Amino acid sequence: xxxxxxxxxxxxxxxxxxxxxxxxxxxxxxxxxxxxxxxxxxxxxxxxxxxxxxxxxxxxxxxxxxxxxxxxxxxxxxxxxxxxxxxxxxxxxxxxxxxxxxxxxxxxxxxxxxxxxxxxxxxxxxxxxxxxxxxxxxxxxxxxxxxxxxxxxxxxxxxxxxxxxxxxxxxxxxxxxxxxxxxxxxxxxxxxxxxxxxxxxxxxxxxxxxxxxxxxxxxxxxxxxxxxxxxxxxxxxxxxxxxxxxxxxxxxxxxxxxxxxxxxxxxxxxxxxxxxxxxxxxxxxxxxxxxxxxxxxxxxxxxxxxxxxxxxxxxxxxxxxxxxxxxxxxxxxxxxxxxxxxxxxxxxxxxxxxxxxxxxxxxxxxxxxxxxxxxxxxxxxxxxxxxxxxxxxxxxxxxxxxxxxxxxxxxxxxxxxxxxxxxxxxxxx
Numbered sequence: 286x287x288x289x290x291x292x293x294x295x296x297x298x299x300x301x302x303x304x305x306x307x308x309x310x311x312x313x314x315x316x317x318x319x320x321x322x323x324x325x326x327x328x329x330x331x332x333x334x335x336x337x338x339x340x341x342x343x344x345x346x347x348x349x350x351x352x353x354x355x356x357x358x359x360x361x362x363x364x365x366x367x368x369x370x371x372x373x374x375x376x377x378x379x380x381x382x383x384x385x386x387x388x389x390x391x392x393x394x395x396x397x398x399x400x401x402x403x404x405x406x407x408x409x410x411x412x413x414x415x416x417x418x419x420x421x422x423x424x425x426x427x428x429x430x431x432x433x434x435x436x437x438x439x440x441x442x443x444x445x446x447x448x449x450x451x452x453x454x455x456x457x458x459x460x461x462x463x464x465x466x467x468x469x470x471x472x473x474x475x476x477x478x479x480x481x482x483x484x485x486x487x488x489x490x491x492x493x494x495x496x497x498x499x500x501x502x503x504x505x506x507x508x509x510x511x512x513x514x515x516x517x518x519x520x521x522x523x524x525x526x527x528x529x530x531x532x533x534x535x536x537x538x539x540x541x542x543x544x545x546x547x548x549x550x551x552x553x554x555x556x557x558x559x560x561x562x563x564x565x566x567x568x569x570x571x572x573x574x575x576x577x578x579x580x581x582x583x584x585x586x587x588x589x590x591x592x593x594x595x596x597x598x599x600x601x602x603x604x605x606x607x608x609x610x611x612x613x614x615x616x617x618x619x620x621x622x623x624x625x626x627x628x629x630x631x632x633x634x635x636x637x638x639x640x641x642x643x644x645x646x647x648x649x650x651x652x653x654x655x656x657x658x659x660x661x662x663x664x665x666x667x668x669x670x671x672x673x674x675x676x677x678x679x680x681x682x683x684x685x686x687x688x689x690x691x692x693x694x695x696x697x698x699x700x701x702x703x704x705x706x707x708x709x710x711x712x713x714x
Contacts, residue, residue, distance in 0.1 A: 341365065356420055373435070375435065377434050381394070384428055400417070421451065425451045427449075428448075454529070455523065457480070459478075460519070460534040468536065471509050476506075480529060488521065490505040512538050515537055518536055519531050519533045541614025541615070549561065549562070550562045558598075571611050573609035575589060575610075576608045579604070580606065592607075597623075645702060647689035657692075674687070686704075
């Protein structure tokens with residue numbers, strides 16, 4: 286019974302040891318013999334001496350590495366394998382690092398054209414280093430070490446590997462506008478800033494005129510864009526490694542004409558015969574086309590921003606307005622009064638023969654109304670004031686040149702009349 290118990294215990298022990306070794310990817314070479322202890326049908330394994338095991342494995346000093354673009358990184362590791370299997374000494378025949386495979390086979394970094402001249406392996410099993418120089422952003426990947434031995438199936442890849450992240454300051458940001466078609470006032474417009482950066486960049490939006498922060502997001506959104514939003518915009522992309530500013534992007538908002546304004550030149554009082562220019566202006570994009578009208582008949586006077594009177598006449602007095610129009614709409618200005626300063630003088634001769642008297646009348650269409658004064662040439666003192674000048678009891682000495690002076694706040698005009706008396710008759714020239 287003691288031998289039977291011993292055999293059972295040995296069987297259990299062997300089962301336990303084999304299970305544990307398999308979990309650790311280890312191997313061993315047991316020595317055994319067959320003995321018939323209880324009957325001819327039972328076989329027992331007996332291990333002689335001490336069980337020696339050596340595991341397959343790769344140990345990475347760090348599984349997460351972050352490095353800056355252009356720098357050099359060193360990945361340190363070590364690896365183990367059983368010294369012998371099935372009495373055969375284990376020899377390492379190939380060591381390689383890889384990030385990708387081809388046809389189910391790993392591609393050695395040394396033969397990968399992306400790493401040409403930049404990869405170096407330094408190894409002595411217990412202290413090994415993978416060295417990569419002049420790091421690129423494209424070098425960001427998971428790196429794994431693999432070694433191949435002379436044993437059957439004797440190759441091993443260390444998982445999960447080392448994750449290398451190559452960081453870099455933002456590249457020159459690009460700005461896109463949506464929609465890409467013509468931007469019309471009142472529509473929704475989105476500006477998007479993007480930059481290649483690792484770690485990801487933070488974005489800030491500015492307008493050229495004030496350089497004030499508009500948004501701290503990759504997008505600048507106008508839900509209902511206005512004409513005042515037209516201008517140059519730019520963004521900045523920034524992370525802990527640096528900052529880059531984009532070029533400027535022109536936002537040209539199209540809109541219908543605003544209410545036109547009318548200006549008159551000269552701005553002083555307008556005198557008949559002078560040159561007068563009326564100018565119509567309206568804020569519009571695209572630029573507006575203009576048309577001039579007179580309130581009286583609403584007839585087209587000009588299809589230009591300016592309405593020019595080279596020698597304005599009294600008949601030109603009145604109310605004027607303009608219309609500004611583009612493909613997006615039309616607006617009409619208010620009316621502008623053109624009030625001429627008229628100053629035409631007229632002298633009328635009234636003859637009353639039965640009283641042997643003559644009356645001279647002076648009038649004008651002055652605006653504002655004029656005051657009148659009558660003079661005779663070669664005399665300093667005025668004859669009278671007012672529209673009319675009456676000469677009674679006409680005699681030859683009353684012959685001569687008479688003139689009236691019309692005066693208002695805008696100026697002075699005069700007109701002359703020649704009276705000639707001969708005996709009981711007189712003539713006017």
